[in-house]
Amino acid sequence: MELLYQRDGQPGRATAVTVARGTAQGDEAELKSWGITVRELTLLAAKELQREPGSGVLVSSLRPGAASAEAKPPLLAGDIIVEVGGKPVRSVSDLVTRSAEIAGKGDEPTPVLVGFERRQQRFLTVVKVGDHEGSDQSAEATKAWLPAATQVLTPDLAEALSLKGRTGVRITQVYPDGAAAKAGLRVGDLLLKLDDDAIQASQPDDVEVFPAMVRQYPVGARVKLEGFRDGEPLTVEVELPASPRSTRELAEYNDRQFDFTARDLTFQDRVQRALDMGQDGALVTGVESGGWAALAHMAVGDIVLAVDGQGIASAAALEERMKKLATTRPLRVVFFVRRGPQTLFLELEPAWGPA
Amino acid sequence: MGARMSPKTIPLVLSLAAAVLADEPRARDTAKGILATKADTVVTVQLVVKRRFVVQGREQGSADQKIEIAGTTLRPDGLTVVSDFTSNPAGLFSSEEREGPKVDTDTTDVKIVLRDGREIPSRFVLRDRDLDLAFVMPDERGLALPSLALDKGVVPEPLDDLVLLYRMGRSMNREAAAAVAPVRAVVRKPRTFLVPGFIEGMQSLGCPAFDAKGRAVGLVVLRRSPAPPQPQSSFRDLVDMMNPVILTAADVLDVAAQAATAAAAKGK
Numbered sequence: 133m134e135l136l137y138q139r140d141g142q143p144g145r146a147t148a149v150t151v152a153r154g155t156a157q158g159d160e161a162e163l164k165s166w167g168i169t170v171r172e173l174t175l176l177a178a179k180e181l182q183r184e185p186g187s188g189v190l191v192s193s194l195r196p197g198a199a200s201a202e203a204k205p206p207l208l209a210g211d212i213i214v215e216v217g218g219k220p221v222r223s224v225s226d227l228v229t230r231s232a233e234i235a236g237k238g239d240e241p242t243p244v245l246v247g248f249e250r251r252q253q254r255f256l257t258v259v260k261v262g263d264h265e266g267s268d269q270s271a272e273a274t275k276a277w278l279p280a281a282t283q284v285l286t287p288d289l290a291e292a293l294s295l296k297g298r299t300g301v302r303i304t305q306v307y308p309d310g311a312a313a314k315a316g317l318r319v320g321d322l323l324l325k326l327d328d329d330a331i332q333a334s335q336p337d338d339v340e341v342f343p344a345m346v347r348q349y350p351v352g353a354r355v356k357l358e359g360f361r362d363g364e365p366l367t368v369e370v371e372l373p374a375s376p377r378s379t380r381e382l383a384e385y386n387d388r389q390f391d392f393t394a395r396d397l398t399f400q401d402r403v404q405r406a407l408d409m410g411q412d413g414a415l416v417t418g419v420e421s422g423g424w425a426a427l428a429h430m431a432v433g434d435i436v437l438a439v440d441g442q443g444i445a446s447a448a449a450l451e452e453r454m455k456k457l458a459t460t461r462p463l464r465v466v467f468f469v470r471r472g473p474q475t476l477f478l479e480l481e482p483a484w485g486p487a
Numbered sequence: 488m489g490a491r492m493s494p495k496t497i498p499l500v501l502s503l504a505a506a507v508l509a510d511e512p513r514a515r516d517t518a519k520g521i522l523a524t525k526a527d528t529v530v531t532v533q534l535v536v537k538r539r540f541v542v543q544g545r546e547q548g549s550a551d552q553k554i555e556i557a558g559t560t561l562r563p564d565g566l567t568v569v570s571d572f573t574s575n576p577a578g579l580f581s582s583e584e585r586e587g588p589k590v591d592t593d594t595t596d597v598k599i600v601l602r603d604g605r606e607i608p609s610r611f612v613l614r615d616r617d618l619d620l621a622f623v624m625p626d627e628r629g630l631a632l633p634s635l636a637l638d639k640g641v642v643p644e645p646l647d648d649l650v651l652l653y654r655m656g657r658s659m660n661r662e663a664a665a666a667v668a669p670v671r672a673v674v675r676k677p678r679t680f681l682v683p684g685f686i687e688g689m690q691s692l693g694c695p696a697f698d699a700k701g702r703a704v705g706l707v708v709l710r711r712s713p714a715p716p717q718p719q720s721s722f723r724d725l726v727d728m729m730n731p732v733i734l735t736a737a738d739v740l741d742v743a744a745q746a747a748t749a750a751a752a753k754g755k
Contacts, residue, residue: 268593268594268595268610268611269610269611269753270610270611270612270613270614270621270622270749271612271613271614271745271749271752272613272614272615272616273613273614273615273618273620273742273745273746274745275615275617327676327677329676332713340713341713344617344713345677345713347617348617348618348677348678348713349677349678350678350738350741353677353678355677
């Protein structure tokens with residue numbers, strides 16, 4: 133391409149050869165074992181950063197608490213990773229390859245020396261690359277509970293129910309076959325005292341006050357609840373059973389091939405979804421956008437009932453089934469899930485990675 | 488100017504004082520014996536607390552802090568109990584249910600530090616936030632550490648003497664210490680708690696309490712009021728937010744059994 137120009141009043145002539153403009157930003161890739169997303173340094177991105185294309189990899193975002201964010205110094209969005217474990221990194225594929233080599237060394241996170249550039253300075257840090265468990269995986273002690281749900285008796289509600297100035301809770305649900313139901317408690321009952329102690333809940337924030345009072349008792353304790361039913365005084369004695377397992381205690385299965393997470397169903401899951409108490413399955417708790425599960429329209433809240441016709445009773449059974457599929461690598465995988473009142477088949481044709 | 492004591496009260500006070508004075512040497516002797524023989528069962532637990540400050544769902548900064556707390560080893564395999572509050576004081580000011588700024592915390596790099604300075608990498612295996620108990624288990628199996636056997640079923644009465652065994656901080660060379668203090672009250676509901684003096688109790692969180700016969704009757708924990716403070720709260724309500732109490736051995740052992748089960752499950 134010939135160019136004519138003027139400089140200091142004098143005409144000039146130059147020849148330029150065009151090149152493909154390319155995209156401003158490279159495709160983004162997620163490195164879960166690092167807790168970062170990275171981008172290729174395209175021609176334009178490199179020009180913006182006054183660098184050569186292919187001279188590193190741009191960190192585009194970090195997951196708080198993950199390996200890169202916890203490194204000292206931590207990586208930041210905008211940093212350019214140029215070296216990992218003494219080897220240069222020129223592209224995202226270089227970084228992915230290095231990560232795979234590091235991850236293959238064992239189950240524990242591997243500390244690796246990372247060179248990166250920030251504002252023309254060259255830094256070194258150590259990133260513990262690998263699968264990071266949440267640090268504190270402690271279980272919760274079994275506690276006493278009242279198998280019923282409640283709402284706080286706010287001042288407005290108390291006044292409207294002719295209990296002006298009183299504090300406490302109102303029963304909103306009594307769980308079937310539980311101790312509260314057996315003791316005769318009903319939806320709408322107003323509870324103001326527990327063993328002669330006023331239930332000091334009056335603001336929406338006080339939702340935990342009554343359950344916390346109950347949790348102070350040992351499992352099996354017999355307590356007296358006082359309040360009102362239909363305007364009449366009410367006194368009920370209840371033997372407090374042990375609480376069911378909480379969500380926090382359940383191990384989560386993370387399927388990296390199909391990019392979803394699932395766990396066992398809890399008592400609360402069954403109550404909130406009006407499921408039969410004997411309902412089995414694995415509850416989907418996360419679906420990564422762009423993953424195979426997302427492409428098959430799997431959704432958070434789905435209950436996986438079967439995979440390729442084989443029943444799934446728990447998250448552990450799902451994990452076992454998915455591991456088996458990873459070895460047989462079928463062309464199609466069919467998930468049978470429950471979503472609300474419906475049941476659906478979700479069909480996937482995954483691209484199985486290298487064996 | 489001072490308050491007058493009624494003639495009827497004087498004999499009662501004198502008899503109480505006499506009883507306390509009579510018991511004092513015995514409790515002190517017991518305390519000396521406990522300090523000499525049981526001090527190794529009270530250990531230092533070192534951990535890093537990671538705090539993330541979250542406002543309207545967005546992280547607004549974070550901080551890591553290495554802290555040391557006291558704990559009591561209950562089994563030779565190293566199962567050690569601490570006050571949950573001391574392992575995560577910020578938890579007191581954060582609630583999932585309440586609106587406003589939250590502090591998310593996590594604990595890492597947990598170590599049991601023995602008197603000889605040996606550090607044993609460990610992890611939290613079970614928490615009971617309502618009873619203020621948290622249990623730590625060493626990663627290493629087959630340990631044989633000094634441990635304290637709690638005496639189930641022994642509940643002292645008000646004004647009985649207690650011996651509180653505790654371990655001081657780094658500036659005091661993590662030395663073991665003991666205090667003799669009377670039971671101020673026995674609370675029976677919602678479960679049995681012994682109430683020691685506030686200062687003796689606060690310095691002994693996570694540590695054992697013994698009766699005058701040297702029996703380990705329970706563990707010092709922090710009891711919190713289930714109701715949050717209100718603007719109209721009285722001074723007594725505010726003080727009631729945090730009370731050091733002694734949880735009975737029976738209650739501690741009940742949760743410790745769950746902790747041992749949880750630790751075994753994690754070890755599979």
